[in-house]
Amino acid sequence: MAVSISRKLLRSFHGSLCALGRYDSPSITCQSFRTSHDLYGHLYGDSVFSSGSCGHFKGGSSILAKRWLSTSILTPESSDGAFPSDLLSKKPMVTTERAIGLYQDLVIPVTNFHNEDKGLMVLAGDVFDVPIRKDIIHRVVRWQLAKRQQGTHSTKTISEVSGTGRKPWRQKGTGRARHGTLRGPQFRGGATMHGPKPRSHAFKLNKKVRRLGLRIALTARAAEGKLLVFDDLEVPTHKTKNLVNYVKQMENTKKVLLVDGGPINEKLKLATQNLHYVNVLPSIGLNVYSLLLHDTLVMSRDAVNKIVERMHTPINR
Known part of the structure; x- marks a missing residue:
């Protein structure tokens, strides 16, 4: 016969076992029940344990038998006919995804x-x-x-542009705006003001x-x-x-x-x-x-x- 143990009952059962002073078998420790408790946390719904796998107490004293709690999961499709299929859990197991960033190997x-x-x-x-x-x-x-950016972009200033240095027309009397050179940025083929120059774009x-x-x-x-x-x-x-x-x-x-x-x-x-x-x-x-x-x-x-x-x-x- 299979027994369905709730999370609250399993936690209280685990605490009472850890409170025991001695066991008949040294192989049964609180660590084994912690492992069973951790296994329970990965199941969806209630865990199903075999009645034969649970330790029994002798002579009224709080001493466990030498058998461990079973970690096998039985399903309705199990071939063992000793367990009624209506008492076995039909809920699927849920495997939680591994958490990232725990520094685990x-x-x-x-x-x-x-x-x-x-x-x-x-x-x-x-x-x-x-x-x-x-x-x-x-x-x-x-x-x-x-x-990795090359930074080879470059533009010419007014001193680097090819052209004459002569004043294009006289200062007054033409009705036109006054200019001193045709290499200025306002003319076609002239200089570029505040343009890019070769440099490194790297930063620390x-x-x-x-x-x-x-x-x-x-x-x-x-x-x-x-x-x-x-x-x-x-x-x-x-x-x-x-x-x-x-x-x-x-x-x-x-x-x-x-x-x-x-x-x-x-x-x-x-x-x-x-x-x-x-x-x-x-x-x-x-x-x-x-x-x-x-x-x-x-x-x-x-x-x-x-x-x-x-x-x-x-x-x-």
């Missing part, structure tokens, strides 16, 4: 261009799981675009903010499920069709950014140079603007390690 599968299983990799939480801040991203992107942005912007961009790609980790970026041949077929297999992918730890492999460079939607960068060149231009990020193991090491390096002041 992430475990991600590792693969390659052939979709082979290469194990798992742990991503540092202080690099791939930081709070999302759009204002930081905006500041870093503006800094990048301003710094603290290294802390720049690093934080890169962490936020990496966190956003990881949270969207658009971060892939490869064992390496080795390709068997320089043919472009292999990468084209691989990108076609990706879902909801328009532009891909491949990031390797060291110098880019020559075969990979040749295979991607004719694809406008696939770009390759070394880990030292990874930046926020490039991450925003591509909706999918593919990094090698070496690249992930280099990026984490770069984020953990102390800032020289």
Whole structure:
């Protein structure tokens, strides 16, 4: 027979268990019931526990038996006929989405261009799981675009315009406005007043903010499920069709950014140079603007390690 335990009853039951001084079995601790309580928090509606899985008390003393609380969930489709189907919960389980920005380490599968299983990799939480801040991203992107602006625009002043220095007509008696030169800004082909001159548009942005912007961009790609980790970026041949077929297999992918730890492999460079939607960068060149231009990020193991090491390096002041 199955018993449906409410949240309030389970909380009070959990508190009474933690208040006990000793148990018959050392394997049953308050931690195990905390785990059961946490499991209960992920269920939609009431939890269903087996009556055989709950510990019973002996001889009137508050001592639990050696059996643990069951963490299995029974459904009406369960093959065990000992439980009546009308007593089992028919409500679906709800898996809450992972909260972003808790600085928790992430475990991600590792693969390659052939979709082979290469194990798992742990991503540092202080690099791939930081709070999302759009204002930081905006500041870093503006800094990048301003710094790469050439600033070669130039206009000529009155001393730089070609032309005669003679007075066009006499000062008085013509009925026309008085002028001293035809190179002025009011004449066609004349000078430009207060026009642009070659200069640098770059402005200062603290290294802390720049690093934080890169962490936020990496966190956003990881949270969207658009971060892939490869064992390496080795390709068997320089043919472009292999990468084209691989990108076609990706879902909801328009532009891909491949990031390797060291110098880019020559075969990979040749295979991607004719694809406008696939770009390759070394880990030292990874930046926020490039991450925003591509909706999918593919990094090698070496690249992930280099990026984490770069984020953990102390800032020289």
